[in-house]
Amino acid sequence: VHHSAMSPEEFISRIMEAEPPEIYLMEDLKKPFTEASMMMSLTNLADKELVLMISWAKKIPGFVELSLTDQIHLLKCCWLEILMLGLMWRSVDHPGKLIFSPDFKLNREEGQCVEGIMEIFDMLLAATSRFRELKLQREEYVCLKAMILLNSNLCTSAPQTAEELESRNKLLRLLDSVIDALVWAISKMGLSTQQQTLRLGHLTMLLSHIRHVSNKGMDHLSTMKRKNVVLVYDLLLEMLDANT
Amino acid sequence: HTKLLQLLTTKPE
Numbered sequence: 001v002h003h004s005a006m007s008p009e010e011f012i013s014r015i016m017e018a019e020p021p022e023i024y025l026m027e028d029l030k031k032p033f034t035e036a037s038m039m040m041s042l043t044n045l046a047d048k049e050l051v052l053m054i055s056w057a058k059k060i061p062g063f064v065e066l067s068l069t070d071q072i073h074l075l076k077c078c079w080l081e082i083l084m085l086g087l088m089w090r091s092v093d094h095p096g097k098l099i100f101s102p103d104f105k106l107n108r109e110e111g112q113c114v115e116g117i118m119e120i121f122d123m124l125l126a127a128t129s130r131f132r133e134l135k136l137q138r139e140e141y142v143c144l145k146a147m148i149l150l151n152s153n154l155c156t157s158a159p160q161t162a163e164e165l166e167s168r169n170k171l172l173r174l175l176d177s178v179i180d181a182l183v184w185a186i187s188k189m190g191l192s193t194q195q196q197t198l199r200l201g202h203l204t205m206l207l208s209h210i211r212h213v214s215n216k217g218m219d220h221l222s223t224m225k226r227k228n229v230v231l232v233y234d235l236l237l238e239m240l241d242a243n244t
Numbered sequence: 245h246t247k248l249l250q251l252l253t254t255k256p257e
Binding site for chain 2: 238
């Protein structure tokens with residue numbers, strides 16, 4: 001079934017099925033952390049998650065119908081936002097903590113050992129608190145994640161060729177499906193029409209904060225790489241280089 | 245080929 005013919009309920013169940021499995025860092029964490037050891041754990045985890053993120057994107061109905069160029073651009077633009085939203089979702093029931101993985105949980109104060117990271121931790125914790133206040137539902141979370149992916153590149157490139165225009169139109173229709181899905185997810189919560197509209201506004205406004213934290217995080221990671229605090233390699237290096 | 249391109253173009257198992 002093509003996504004344009006799917007009900008919002010079907011669409012959501014497809015993106016729920018696309019959710020990546022829980023991932024473990026699987027390292028012996030030696031505490032207290034050093035700047036290098038914490039950055040290494042963070043980047044190792046990010047690299048593992050990125051591989052799963054590509055498989056996740058491919059399972060979003062309609063994503064693989066976009067041009068390969070668009071698929072690459074979208075992922076390169078939004079990967080850190082997607083990682084951060086996932087982190088917020090895992091941390092939503094743990095105030096003051098960032099649950100990077102079940103075997104890698106950090107308190108705000110542990111950010112002290114990496115120069116400049118506490119500011120980012122605080123922004124992540126603040127956005128997580130907003131999601132906690134809003135009592136973010138799983139269905140809403142998966143829609144927001146798909147929205148981040150599909151929206152990430154919309155205002156940075158103008159289609160030139162017929163093929164690019166076709167892919168962009170597909171992208172816009174796909175965004176329609178995701179917005180419909182989010183609206184449907186909100187409508188199931190038993191709120192008044194006005195409360196539903198407000199909730200949609202509040203949830204989507206949070207996306208601009210996530211973009212902001214992601215930009216900060218991207219700068220931070222490229223600084224850490226430049227200063228040789230951490231060795232960035234493989235897929236993570238490719239994704240970072242696309243942004244610097 | 246980049247790793248991203250490789251992952252995007254491989255068929256799922």
